[in-house]
Amino acid sequence: MTKLFTTSTRRGFVAGGAAFLAAPAVITNPARSATQLRVRTPGGAFDEIKRRTVYDPFLKETGIEIVPVPSTLGKLLAMYKAGQVEIDCIDTGNDGNLMLEEAGALVPLDYGAFRYTKVEDIEPSLKLPYQVGSFVYAFVLCYRTDVFRPGSEPKNWAEFWDTKAFPGPRTLAGMESGSPNLEIALIADGVPMDKVYPVDIDRAFKSMSRIKPAVSKFWDTGALSAQMMADKEAVLGVLWNTRAQASIDGGAPLGIQWNQNQILVQSYAIPKGSKAPAAALKFIDYSISEEVQKRWLAEYKAIPVNKKVYPHTSKLLIDPATGTPWTVSKGFMNDINWWSANRTKVSRAWSNWVL
Structure with a gap:
């Protein structure tokens, strides 16, 4: 498959914003188990598919339970400014993670600690200091x-x-x-x-x-x-x-x-104040590995960020006239x-x- 991305900016891949859910305030639970990881997610069918293809296998592999939490960008920023962060990992659009990064609310990602994913297999334009793509x-x-x-x-x-x-x-x-x-x-x-x-x-x-x-x-x-x-x-x-x-x-x-x-690009980041940053990094590492992206994105039908999975991209996402993803043949990149x-x-x- 040809290279998926051809244009970059000073911060990497140029893409549009994905949503921040209008949702109830996050409920504080100081007694939560260290084996739980609270992840901001888009919810709905996204979580339904990801639970059986990523969350449950991750629990079986590591003993860490993924707890999806709806949260708006405003709520995430407010938690950071108040020093009361109740989210351990952020799964949202790369535009939102960019805003959080510019506000000083994210920690750098330690790619050297990855064990499930070979760093060289990640699409380079989506492997950034403070966020990494999960799918396109x-x-x-x-x-x-x-x-x-x-x-x-x-x-x-x-x-x-x-x-x-x-x-x-x-x-x-x-x-x-x-x-x-x-x-x-x-x-x-x-x-x-x-x-x-x-x-x-x-x-x-x-x-x-x-x-x-x-x-x-x-x-x-x-x-x-x-x-x-x-x-x-x-x-x-x-x-x-x-x-x-x-x-x-x-x-x-x-x-x-x-x-x-x-x-558009969905990406992961770790907020400053995360109570489980090591578990958050392990989850990110696990979910963008070749095996997991192949299993997950076969059902969710999105373009992977792990280059080893490109040949397994759903045919529904490929323009038969060019053999490339529709995003390459017919799309434009958001800034x-x-x-x-x-x-x-x-x-x-x-x-x-x-x-």
Whole structure:
């Protein structure tokens, strides 16, 4: 398989933000066992699949139980600033981990301590000092196959924006998901994929205003986006391919259009104040090993970060015309550094716009 990634920034792979779940506050439990590892995760189908392919085997291998904990970026930062960190390991988008790194809330990863994963097998652009990738995925155009027969669905974001030619309710990512789909809005407005950065925020929101009447709801979690499509609250949506595929595998009548997909990276980090940093590092090491990535990502259907697993990547993720992942043949890479510098500005603009 050809190299998955071709573009990097001063911090490595350029990718868009994955979500921080809007969730209840983390419950403090000072009496928790040293054999438990509290990991911030996206929840939903993600954890269901990962429990049987990663968490339970890790427990059997090490005696350490993984306890998934929902938490927002704000909560993680608040815990760090208060010196009361109740998360041992962070599993989230690389844009979120970049923000935590810049806030001084992460510890460097000791790759020299890895025992399950050969460090040289990790995609170099995803092996960074304070975070390491766990898998690669993308924002894709998702559609109901009982509304749009495969082949008749919108083929690009401009067509997705065309509510007359392709009628029906839509769903897109909102600010609460981590970042709204501004880049996609610009592409729908005629901006080439390789020209979306720096994002013209005003133009993006003007484009969003054109689609807004057709949006039944802006989603805040991947679980909600998939549920809306499965329940037919929306017939077209901007979804993570992993969530869309999990719904398809569960029998939902959904399809994926990969053209102009937006590449995203999920990554691991260890927060300062973790009560079990050695166990956190062991879990990270274990979960990106060749054997575990092969088992896990065969079910979750995402692109691995362990290069030894590339030949085992699901055929659903490969463009048959090129033999490369759809992210390479049809996608564009998001600039997490742009989002880190502009998220506050976008959040203010979103608050004014969404009302």
